[in-house]
Amino acid sequence: MFALLKPGEKRPLASLDRSLIAGLSVFEGIAAADLDRIVGQARSIRIAKDQPVFEQEQEAHSFFLLLDGHVRVVKSTPDGHEVTVRYISPGELMGIASALGLTTYPANAIAAVDCVALAWPSRLWPAFAASFPSFSSNIYKTVGSRLQDAHARVIEMSTEQVEQRVAHALLKLIKQSGRKTEEGILIDFPISRQDVAEMTGTTLHTVSRLLSAWEDQELVKSGRQRIVVVEPHRLLVIAEGRATKS
Amino acid sequence: MFALLKPGEKRPLASLDRSLIAGLSVFEGIAAADLDRIVGQARSIRIAKDQPVFEQEQEAHSFFLLLDGHVRVVKSTPDGHEVTVRYISPGELMGIASALGLTTYPANAIAAVDCVALAWPSRLWPAFAASFPSFSSNIYKTVGSRLQDAHARVIEMSTEQVEQRVAHALLKLIKQSGRKTEEGILIDFPISRQDVAEMTGTTLHTVSRLLSAWEDQELVKSGRQRIVVVEPHRLLVIAEGRATKS
DNA sequence: GATGGAATTTGCCTCAGCGCAAACAAGACG
């Protein structure tokens, strides 16, 4: 199920760097000893690019903490549509269905690049919640902010035009996973027009047209599965709907 | 802040009917003694029609359990749009910001009719979570299902046409708050075209046109702030997009 | 029962964005 990374990768597997992990917001306020007890029960896994971390409807056997890479969480509808729920960045949790009383995963999670994650068996959750209150409280904060995000998304879909939504999506992506380059801020994983369309409720054609237009205005530079935001500020103007339609 | 009901209302205030409350899913699996300890710390409040239960951005001083009535939860955007997040029915929680680590309410809650609710001070939450694990677990189940709902909503907005979304909204409403009458299933509180528009991300004009068309087909009967679904099954056909556009 | 305000209906016009289709470019792979 979990394919291996290409050989030559230099990421930690057996010997996890606890000091790095301890800095993550999920573990905020947790004593070192407790942290060890929590992390000690996880196994470390690798997921190759384009492989699933977990799948919709599948029994939720584990929950995960992404250490390295990027994961796309997608919901598939019965009639064949795909809607991207969110992208997971390093340090974020995923597959926390069990904390919400679900027994199956509500979405598919696909590695956008080769990934490393910690995995805990879901059955440990009740014990964790009881023994490490700050851990569970941190996790519920995550859930809370995802609920907020989802509502914000509903509001965007209800009140904004496609152009604004796509602009917002790019801004979110560079905020979450942007890497400065000399050209501008690069979205640090392969992302296609189709992917952006699935995030914003539109079509790859419309996204392509928008990116082309923005490219002409030197707002972004983009290529195959690659988007660089050159002028975040002007993009924000569009996102907020204060753009001067010239 | 909390206006009174009209005189002559016969609802319980001081003497709460515990046996009724005990049946609610929020309290599932909780010992009678614990239930008493939880409910004992709540105060019972009344909210008059059109009055706020709590308001967006306000400090989240309390969380609530609706006992009677219907509450509309609405988010306002900076640019004046209003998006209805959900309707709360009797037995449901609202204002549970504190359980998610928020200090302010993320939305406005307005009584759609005169309401009765229990209110707990938010500061009790950590103690409740620690002392009554099934209570907190039930609450997080609620949160989980709301997260699911929100995602479902995003998917609807991304993949369905307005007609389907409005049909879905009516079906959800009759499921949640439908009352059988000889005409059909009545949505049991005043709801305007505008309200439906705010639930579905469209305009009152479009909702009005749709309801008129459905009225002609004898699918629904509607009037001023009043909607009766006559043929839920045919409405479901529309909602699923299997309608024969005649 | 007259008045005023709120909710609803409807016609007409416009356009953002989708669907379709075809061409094109860039890697991947042998």
Next chain:
DNA sequence: CGTCTTGTTTGCGCTGAGGCAAATTCCATC
């Protein structure tokens, strides 16, 4: 180095649904 797959671009036409505006109906209230 040619070939093939996958992602991208772009033109064209169409239409679902919103915007605007005016008329109408229903209630609440005095």
